[in-house]
Amino acid sequence: MKNRGYYGEFGGAFIPEILVATFDELVDAFEKAKNDPSFWKEYLEIMSTYSCRPTPLTPAENLSHYFGGAQIFIKREDLNHTGAHKANNVMGQGLLVKRMKKTRVIAETGAGQHGVATATMAAKFGFRCTIYMGEVDVKRQRPNVFWMQRLGAEVIPVKDGTAILKDAINEAFRDWITHMDDTHYVLGTACGPHPFPEMVSYFQSIIGQEARKQILEKEGRLPKRVFACVGGGSNALGIFKAFLDDPVELVGVEAGGKGLPTGQHASRLASRDGSIGVAQGYKTFFLQNNDGQMKETHSVAAGLDYVGVSPILSSLKEQGRIRVESATDQEVIDALSLTLKKEGLIPALESAHAFAQAFKEAGKLNRDDLIIINQSGRGDKDIFTIADAFDDPSWKEFIQEKAHGYTL
Amino acid sequence: MKNRGYYGEFGGAFIPEILVATFDELVDAFEKAKNDPSFWKEYLEIMSTYSCRPTPLTPAENLSHYFGGAQIFIKREDLNHTGAHKANNVMGQGLLVKRMKKTRVIAETGAGQHGVATATMAAKFGFRCTIYMGEVDVKRQRPNVFWMQRLGAEVIPVKDGTAILKDAINEAFRDWITHMDDTHYVLGTACGPHPFPEMVSYFQSIIGQEARKQILEKEGRLPKRVFACVGGGSNALGIFKAFLDDPVELVGVEAGGKGLPTGQHASRLASRDGSIGVAQGYKTFFLQNNDGQMKETHSVAAGLDYVGVSPILSSLKEQGRIRVESATDQEVIDALSLTLKKEGLIPALESAHAFAQAFKEAGKLNRDDLIIINQSGRGDKDIFTIADAFDDPSWKEFIQEKAHGYTL
Amino acid sequence: MDTPFNNYLKKKMQEKDILLMTHIVLGYPSWETCLQVVETMVKAGVDLMELQIPFSEPMADGPVILRANQKALEQGVTVQQCLDFARKVTETFDIPFFIMSYYNILFKYGVERFAQTLKARNLQGAIVPDLPPEEGQEYLDLMKKHDLTPVLFFSPTTPDSRMKYIASLSKGFIYCLSRKGVTGADTNFSTDLASYLSRCRLATSLPLALGFGIKEKADIDFIKGKADIAVIGSQTIRIVDNEGSGAVGKFIRSLR
Amino acid sequence: MDTPFNNYLKKKMQEKDILLMTHIVLGYPSWETCLQVVETMVKAGVDLMELQIPFSEPMADGPVILRANQKALEQGVTVQQCLDFARKVTETFDIPFFIMSYYNILFKYGVERFAQTLKARNLQGAIVPDLPPEEGQEYLDLMKKHDLTPVLFFSPTTPDSRMKYIASLSKGFIYCLSRKGVTGADTNFSTDLASYLSRCRLATSLPLALGFGIKEKADIDFIKGKADIAVIGSQTIRIVDNEGSGAVGKFIRSLR
Numbered sequence A, B: 001m002k003n004r005g006y007y008g009e010f011g012g013a014f015i016p017e018i019l020v021a022t023f024d025e026l027v028d029a030f031e032k033a034k035n036d037p038s039f040w041k042e043y044l045e046i047m048s049t050y051s052c053r054p055t056p057l058t059p060a061e062n063l064s065h066y067f068g069g070a071q072i073f074i075k076r077e078d079l080n081h082t083g084a085h086k087a088n089n090v091m092g093q094g095l096l097v098k099r100m101k102k103t104r105v106i107a108e109t110g111a112g113q114h115g116v117a118t119a120t121m122a123a124k125f126g127f128r129c130t131i132y133m134g135e136v137d138v139k140r141q142r143p144n145v146f147w148m149q150r151l152g153a154e155v156i157p158v159k160d161g162t163a164i165l166k167d168a169i170n171e172a173f174r175d176w177i178t179h180m181d182d183t184h185y186v187l188g189t190a191c192g193p194h195p196f197p198e199m200v201s202y203f204q205s206i207i208g209q210e211a212r213k214q215i216l217e218k219e220g221r222l223p224k225r226v227f228a229c230v231g232g233g234s235n236a237l238g239i240f241k242a243f244l245d246d247p248v249e250l251v252g253v254e255a256g257g258k259g260l261p262t263g264q265h266a267s268r269l270a271s272r273d274g275s276i277g278v279a280q281g282y283k284t285f286f287l288q289n290n291d292g293q294m295k296e297t298h299s300v301a302a303g304l305d306y307v308g309v310s311p312i313l314s315s316l317k318e319q320g321r322i323r324v325e326s327a328t329d330q331e332v333i334d335a336l337s338l339t340l341k342k343e344g345l346i347p348a349l350e351s352a353h354a355f356a357q358a359f360k361e362a363g364k365l366n367r368d369d370l371i372i373i374n375q376s377g378r379g380d381k382d383i384f385t386i387a388d389a390f391d392d393p394s395w396k397e398f399i400q401e402k403a404h405g406y407t408l
Numbered sequence C, D: 001m002d003t004p005f006n007n008y009l010k011k012k013m014q015e016k017d018i019l020l021m022t023h024i025v026l027g028y029p030s031w032e033t034c035l036q037v038v039e040t041m042v043k044a045g046v047d048l049m050e051l052q053i054p055f056s057e058p059m060a061d062g063p064v065i066l067r068a069n070q071k072a073l074e075q076g077v078t079v080q081q082c083l084d085f086a087r088k089v090t091e092t093f094d095i096p097f098f099i100m101s102y103y104n105i106l107f108k109y110g111v112e113r114f115a116q117t118l119k120a121r122n123l124q125g126a127i128v129p130d131l132p133p134e135e136g137q138e139y140l141d142l143m144k145k146h147d148l149t150p151v152l153f154f155s156p157t158t159p160d161s162r163m164k165y166i167a168s169l170s171k172g173f174i175y176c177l178s179r180k181g182v183t184g185a186d187t188n189f190s191t192d193l194a195s196y197l198s199r200c201r202l203a204t205s206l207p208l209a210l211g212f213g214i215k216e217k218a219d220i221d222f223i224k225g226k227a228d229i230a231v232i233g234s235q236t237i238r239i240v241d242n243e244g245s246g247a248v249g250k251f252i253r254s255l256r
């Protein structure tokens, strides 16, 4: 095993022996690509012709005015192809897969965003594609399943465990353990065994590189704070990395679910409920019981509803380099609603966590302070959840009529 | 009345006397803006910071290879904020509304795309907003209604006439006739009385300006053909305008619906069923009976399902400068399916008409011929329609379960 | 300028302190009712009538007339039937009748043929709300050629200079919109309206018809002396809808 | 290298042409059944046993063992109960028992405390499939310190050099994965497997246990002489699930 990838005490590669060679190959391919300037160029080229990079940094004048504090800027990852920052990661890994001459990709997905992104990348690069998705999520996120299938991917509902994201990850590993010769596992976030945390944040770092350049060009100075939601941690690391050496406060926002005291949340770092453990191939803070069994988590945002968190974030948190907060489901819905009305933007429920926290802080900052919120994705994918959260009666009627039509 | 805006025998401003002053004011404001170089700069600025302009021109290598003929490029208007070229028009008119110091905007919408775009623009600019939408469309396109409302717009279902797009346009005019003092009517396509056809295509012309530059930069030569779907004509004119003086064949694609011979289509120019008339304030080809009453139209794509067509396109067609074809619902679904699988792109059903026609022609062209398809919007908004078109059983099940959940 | 129609108007205006013009949508709610309504109106002393050929896109009409248009079309009303009905009423009743419709009806029929038909059927002229004079040159010429009256509009948003221009192309009378908005909504009979009407008066020597929102005697009392013709549109349709054609006579008589 | 365990293995290997190691998931389907199964297996001549402490994320396990893990946890099985059960079987039965689990179970329990407990309860060692030696230094040291056997893995994808490295850290025997993939799937007993096993043999002088996919006598016949221990995992769970714990004895006896 060539390299284990530790960040402080976090990270590592806790993988079955059968995968060691595959990881060595991947580490090699990734190191080579990183050291080959043409690789990043190729990456930038595809991100600017297939997706819409650089994505804009939108001044949110109405929200700034509304809170009367810091000037708010929004990094628009929602404008990526497939609607979220997930595109950055899958396209990068896709290029790597081409270099490794593999012909099949697999991925886990929770909300379905990463599954759609991977299926899209696979279609573009001509790879065969299998997506593992917890059965519970398959039911909740049918629109994304529909698109993955239309994109030519096979979607396998995972019925084991709690039948959600973490179980899909296990199942993807099981597939990989079996088919590593022709298959690459496109992990969707900065978690899992080395080199995934490093690799995924490497591809996502394009977000922060752009944002830093954009704010300097526009405003001539750095932001005071940068906010990003934290599921696995990829969009957060993506925007944070470029600011690590700057006097910029970096704020990650986890899912507070029904409130930290209820225990129904997914705050591994912001709550006291997380503890260090080793699962899914890496060491980090997990929401687990004293035996080391993983707990059920809760969030209105499927993409934040995960037991583990990037080891890089755990380490940055322990070092005090980042601050981690949480936002409750209700705060998130309110932040989403305000952002819609004030700016005409529809953040994904995941991203709306970052907005919610920024809104708590913006008013207390000065008018010449700048803050950046990472809008990791767009919310129109979430219509079923958002309509339910708003308890919209005409939506229900619409669905009932639709259903009735199907019965006839 | 200052200016009537004719294109050959098409166009004009057939408006009630009460609106003449409002149109004169609008014509004035638009002329001034056009002649003020800072206006276009302001427009470019907002389109690049709020939306994602320039949108990419994506080489579709897999499709090109598949058809074995022309090299296919796709202009990615789907990557705009709100998911379609509609953003270009609404943001432009929004800037104009600011200049006219009006505080309220109204719009018609069929599929809901233009309604969402207008509601978004209104939120961004702080305008009050009312959207008129045929009751039939409100029922079919509930997701968009939901978003418009969340964006702060009032959505008024129009129950009159055939309760679809054209009736919503009439109703918007009725509102405008009543509230022109503080209200601007943001017409959604290059139709209606002067200056709308000119103004809307002016804002949309950014598509072709970019595309022409991009293809020249990438390939060093002009495309052989450019394909765009034609509803009202705004995305088609948007991409065509930049190529009008070039030796480039411009192909508009109308909705062939269930096939031209069935009469169930919306082909005003490509079929023999269209005839010249005057309605909704302008003269063009309409689908009407011998008495001049407008007919019902049909398309799988709500945004193409309109009785009239841009007078500018009617004129270009009559001059022989553009070719107009049609694609049937089935051809469109097939083209969409192929594009998903081969390129990982999800064109809107509207845009898929352009793809369908391009696919009919690509294989017959040479390998060094280039063609551009305008992907006017993204199709994930169309999931209800597309899932129905694919007759997806798990989708139906999902909706039925959802509905069942609401009944409990 | 002294056409027989002008003479008719002059004579009537001497007899009455205000004239009444009413409106029906042809074929709505049925041809029989239409005929009864016309008869009742004429008997009740209406001085002029607008016969609207229904159109699928009646942009300037409010809900009442809009729905009447729609219903008529759903029932299969054709332009030919409308013109035939018009012939019947001009043969039967001795007041001037105007065709009111949107321009596409004329355009598809052929504007010249339309004018010829109007003349042949003894109609007085036409009212086309979506045809501003700039777009209507051919129409104005043909109406003139066939000795018909093309009624044009003033609106509260029309500047004085444009009123003059419109007046210069007008014959018979000018249709003054009482306010912004479409047919059928309420109008505020206020000093604004009065000063608008005096602007109209200054712009033309033709009689002024005031339309949109006139519903009752009080409205008519208000405009007496300020305009010459009161146009009652949606209100009579409402009455026929709610109380039947029989109620229209009483309503008309109650107005003056 | 001549530990009591090694001596045990040597002795058994002299007696039999192949040894059998079986696997159960602790607490599945019930504690009673577990005890019956262990008893039956020992009586049927099983030479070694793996006792799996269930984990919520058993990444390397296939459907059969995975579901057994899950069911056990749903039934409330705890690590403490598992270790207590282990004490009971080491007290009752006279073969070596190994704890098999994923690393987080050890990590949360405390690796040192875990080793102490294993020793105190007379367990032979542990098998931790998600702990490659590079990550397991502390674990290896502590197992050594407490005279326990940490079983490491070879896999068909392990290069020769790495096999040597793993062998150098190993005690007792080496667990050779028969193929790519997780537990429970079929294995192709082919010349590939044979040449892989001779690679393994070259890399170590320790006995080789072959696991994954062994289901019947034919499989075991194939590996006799190529490996020293046959590991039967999912298959016995299947048999208990389908035919009850009683059927296990007959199955085990049928293998050799």
Ligand SMILES: Cc1ncc(COP(=O)(O)O)c(C=O)c1O
Residues within 6 Å of the ligand: A084, A085, A086, A110, A111, A112, A113, A114, A188, A189, A190, A229, A230, A231, A232, A233, A234, A235, A236, A302, A303, A304, A348, A350, A351, A376, A377, A378
């Ligand atoms: C839009 C969006 N944002 C954020 C996340 C969370 O992932 P991460 O923390 O890796 O950015 C997801 C995951 O699905 C997502 O879809």
Ligand SMILES: Cc1ncc(COP(=O)(O)O)c(C=O)c1O
Residues within 6 Å of the ligand: B084, B085, B110, B111, B112, B113, B114, B188, B189, B190, B229, B230, B231, B232, B233, B234, B235, B236, B302, B303, B304, B348, B350, B351, B376, B377, B378
């Ligand atoms: C994505 C998309 N494309 C095309 C159209 C058709 O309009 P136009 O012909 O004006 O581009 C619509 C209208 O809703 C649309 O939503």
